[in-house]
Amino acid sequence: MDKLLRIDMGMDGGPKASEEPLGNYAGLAGRGMTSAIVAKEVPPLCHPLGKNNKLVIAPGLLSGSHAAQSGRVSVGCKSPLTGGIKEANSGGQGAQVLARLGYAAIVLEGKPGDDTLYKIVINKDGVDITPDNSLKMMGNYDLIDTIREAYGDKVACISIGPAGEMKMAAASVAFTDVEQRPTRHAGRGGVGAVMGSKGVKVIVLDDTGMAARSPKDPEKFKAANKAFVQGLKKHPITGEGLPSFGTNILTNVINEAGALPTHNFKTGRFDGASNISGETQSEIMKARGGMVAHGCHKGCVIRCSGIYNDKDGNFVTKRPEYETVWAHGGNCGIDDMDAIAELDRLDDDYGLDTIEMGAAIGVAMEGGVAKFGDAEAAINLLKEVGKGSPLGRIIGNGAAVTGKVFGVERVPVVKGQALPAYDPRSVQGMGVTYATTTMGADHTAGYAVTANVLNVGGSVDPLNPEGQVELSRNLQIATAAIDATGMCLFIAFAILDQPETFEALVDMIGAFTGQDLTADDVTELGKTILTFERDFNSRAGFTQKDDRLPDFFKAEPLPPHNVTFDVKDEDLDRVFNW
Amino acid sequence: MASEPENYSTLNLKLTVESDRLSLFSSLLGQGFTLKVRTRCSLRDLLCGQLGVRSDYVDQRIQTIFLDGKTVDDVDTAVIRRDSTLALSAAMPGLAGATLRRGGAYAAMRRQISHQNKAGHDSVANGVVMMKLFNLVALELGPGLLKQGIWVRGKHMENFFKKVPDYFWPGCRAAEIDGTPLTVEKIGHLEWKHRQVFLKLEVKENG
Numbered sequence: 001m002d003k004l005l006r007i008d009m010g011m012d013g014g015p016k017a018s019e020e021p022l023g024n025y026a027g028l029a030g031r032g033m034t035s036a037i038v039a040k041e042v043p044p045l046c047h048p049l050g051k052n053n054k055l056v057i058a059p060g061l062l063s064g065s066h067a068a069q070s071g072r073v074s075v076g077c078k079s080p081l082t083g084g085i086k087e088a089n090s091g092g093q094g095a096q097v098l099a100r101l102g103y104a105a106i107v108l109e110g111k112p113g114d115d116t117l118y119k120i121v122i123n124k125d126g127v128d129i130t131p132d133n134s135l136k137m138m139g140n141y142d143l144i145d146t147i148r149e150a151y152g153d154k155v156a157c158i159s160i161g162p163a164g165e166m167k168m169a170a171a172s173v174a175f176t177d178v179e180q181r182p183t184r185h186a187g188r189g190g191v192g193a194v195m196g197s198k199g200v201k202v203i204v205l206d207d208t209g210m211a212a213r214s215p216k217d218p219e220k221f222k223a224a225n226k227a228f229v230q231g232l233k234k235h236p237i238t239g240e241g242l243p244s245f246g247t248n249i250l251t252n253v254i255n256e257a258g259a260l261p262t263h264n265f266k267t268g269r270f271d272g273a274s275n276i277s278g279e280t281q282s283e284i285m286k287a288r289g290g291m292v293a294h295g296c297h298k299g300c301v302i303r304c305s306g307i308y309n310d311k312d313g314n315f316v317t318k319r320p321e322y323e324t325v326w327a328h329g330g331n332c333g334i335d336d337m338d339a340i341a342e343l344d345r346l347d348d349d350y351g352l353d354t355i356e357m358g359a360a361i362g363v364a365m366e367g368g369v370a371k372f373g374d375a376e377a378a379i380n381l382l383k384e385v386g387k388g389s390p391l392g393r394i395i396g397n398g399a400a401v402t403g404k405v406f407g408v409e410r411v412p413v414v415k416g417q418a419l420p421a422y423d424p425r426s427v428q429g430m431g432v433t434y435a436t437t438t439m440g441a442d443h444t445a446g447y448a449v450t451a452n453v454l455n456v457g458g459s460v461d462p463l464n465p466e467g468q469v470e471l472s473r474n475l476q477i478a479t480a481a482i483d484a485t486g487m488c489l490f491i492a493f494a495i496l497d498q499p500e501t502f503e504a505l506v507d508m509i510g511a512f513t514g515q516d517l518t519a520d521d522v523t524e525l526g527k528t529i530l531t532f533e534r535d536f537n538s539r540a541g542f543t544q545k546d547d548r549l550p551d552f553f554k555a556e557p558l559p560p561h562n563v564t565f566d567v568k569d570e571d572l573d574r575v576f577n578w
Numbered sequence: 579m580a581s582e583p584e585n586y587s588t589l590n591l592k593l594t595v596e597s598d599r600l601s602l603f604s605s606l607l608g609q610g611f612t613l614k615v616r617t618r619c620s621l622r623d624l625l626c627g628q629l630g631v632r633s634d635y636v637d638q639r640i641q642t643i644f645l646d647g648k649t650v651d652d653v654d655t656a657v658i659r660r661d662s663t664l665a666l667s668a669a670m671p672g673l674a675g676a677t678l679r680r681g682g683a684y685a686a687m688r689r690q691i692s693h694q695n696k697a698g699h700d701s702v703a704n705g706v707v708m709m710k711l712f713n714l715v716a717l718e719l720g721p722g723l724l725k726q727g728i729w730v731r732g733k734h735m736e737n738f739f740k741k742v743p744d745y746f747w748p749g750c751r752a753a754e755i756d757g758t759p760l761t762v763e764k765i766g767h768l769e770w771k772h773r774q775v776f777l778k779l780e781v782k783e784n785g
Binding site for chain 2: 425
């Protein structure tokens with residue numbers, strides 16, 4: 001993983017690929033790599049769909065090795081949804097295969113002069129870029145079937161659906177999973193629209209003949225990886241809760257906390273929550289011959305995913321995640337698990353961010369386009385997006401655009417990106433992160449609950465109510481660093497509770513890279529990434545006023561606890577003071 | 579509130595089910611059921627002293643607790659009152675999970691919904707509480723409580739029979755209502771709304 005692959009899609013005579021050494025980007029991976037390249041090479045004021053934007057796809061630091069949970073891949077660019085820097089990441093096979101092919105990143109640059117659609121094939125022999133207009137407006141599922149016929153069932157694919165081709169601001173980039181299904185997505189911020197603007201439909205990755213990446217100290221690495229896996233397996237969250245119920249284990253609990261945004265953030269409780277909970281979902285999956293525990297990439301031992309079948313036992317989609325179940329479920333008043341699974345399948349097929357789509361449909365419902373709870377109407381609205389009808393293009397450009405078009409005041413977005421599944425009035429510390437993260441409202445921006453263990457920012461008194469800003473800062477720093485490793489963020493729980501698992505992770509990274517990682521290194525890496533991103537956003541025109549939640553969170557008390565978001569603006573402005 | 583209107587009629591439902599069907603009751607346990615208990619006590623006293631839950635299980639397994647929707651940090655000081663709603667869960671993933679965890683490092687991030695004991699007005703030392711069991715806790719504590727018997731709202735019972743997967747029925751070997759046997763197939767078609775059901779399970783090993 002010692003080279004960059006640059007593909008200029010706008011060259012005279014057609015797209016051209018070139019390889020180059022990492023140079024100043026050496027040592028970076030994942031979000032560290034994508035944000036560094038975007039911050040350094042993309043003009044902040046460029047149009048996100050123009051020739052000067054770049055789409056960077058970077059595997060994690062340990063991707064392609066035998067390290068457990070090392071299969072996250074980052075996708076970065078200037079976001080067409082937020083207008084700021086974007087890093088969206090995904091599971092699936094892409095990170096592992098790309099890393100084994102030796103690339104620390106693929107950088108798509110320039111823009112074709114016409115609307116020709118391209119297919120890129122990368123294998124040990126090089127890069128082949130060919131026009132293929134037969135793929136136009138193909139859904140991700142049909143596309144991958146076509147690719148399988150041509151290249152077999154071992155390749156990994158990075159692709160866009162019709163939403164990306166139509167350059168919708170909610171379009172995702174899909175990554176195939178272990179079964180070669182396009183179920184994993186870098187969902188947020190419209191990264192799929194940028195790939196569409198480059199004229200790239202699919203990147204086929206074939207690592208045949210390539211070996212797994214080798215650690216500097218194989219014996220130490222093997223021992224540390226084994227201890228790391230044991231730690232994940234024995235922890236109640238990563239070893240029991242997530243494999244049994246997936247991330248949707250959260251629905252019942254968040255609902256009980258009064259923090260489940262319902263009916264477009266009107267209330268914090270949903271009467272139908274039990275019908276779409278992880279517990280109910282798992283029983284449905286078991287009864288239909290689906291799979292309750294399933295990894296999204298080789299090397300995953302947590303296996304929070306699963307297989308969701310229809311009543312006849314046929315595959316519909318992977319297990320819809322908590323955020324998807326919330327977005328299409330409680331947020332839209334829908335308590336039908338089969339309808340939510342169908343919406344998830346459509347999102348994956350069209351190539352759309354499930355959070356943005358659920359939020360946009362919720363806003364449309366508030367605007368009178370459909371009634372809350374009407375699952376059939378929600379499915380039809382999503383099909384409009386897939387068709388690219390005028391109504392579909394409005395919704396496919398996200399909650400903010402939808403709110404403007406339908407005159408809705410309660411539009412849950414920060415920097416133009418929809419809030420995820422946790423109401424910031426109930427969990428105010430998350431509201432601090434939603435407001436201030438460089439990415440627009442993003443629950444994963446401050447997700448690394450290891451911050452305290454890593455001693456990022458020193459020790460914060462958890463009972464001090466004024467500590468929320470410090471906690472959010474430390475979480476964002478730790479998350480930026482972990483995003484750069486390509487490790488699944490779910491490892492954080494075992495690290496938080498089990499010192500020996502944290503030690504095993506540190507040993508594993510050290511044995512792989514040959515460099516000892518200290519807590520200070522982690523903090524510096526996280527701060528460096530955030531500094532790149534903040535600087536880019538500042539040059540793109542973002543100011544403190546963009547680090548705010550919408551007014552209604554301060555003005556409208558959220559039932560059942562009737563709380564409002566009361567963190568002061570001046571405190572929000574302290575988050576990045578370090 | 580835990581109580582149903584007084585004019586709701588009650589009935590006793592006893593089901594004999596195979597052990598591998600027990601997990602199907604998780605959704606029912608998550609919707610809430612009531613128990614008659616001694617109130618004005620600590621949460622630990624309720625769980626360990628009255629319901630027989632091991633103290634180490636409370637300390638290690640039950641990591642997320644809500645009392646009347648508010649997050650509990652200390653099981654020894656939180657007071658159970660008449661008509662309280664108590665929800666129990668294992669540790670949860672995500673930042674939200676870490677934030678809601680009792681006594682966790684991120685408790686400050688949800689201080690607005692943290693439980694604070696208030697002066698009680700109830701003079702009654704006995705009453706009902708509504709309990710909700712989620713995820714691993716439902717799987718682990720649920721069977722014991724179901725064998726002892728729990729009070730379930732009729733609409734929840736009806737919803738359960740309506741939505742339970744088909745494979746439940748072959749594993750439901752017998753049913754009795756108020757001591758009178760009836761065919762298993764019939765219970766899914768009965769009118770349950772406007773009733774309070776005392777549900778008790780007898781568990782048989784598979785085979």
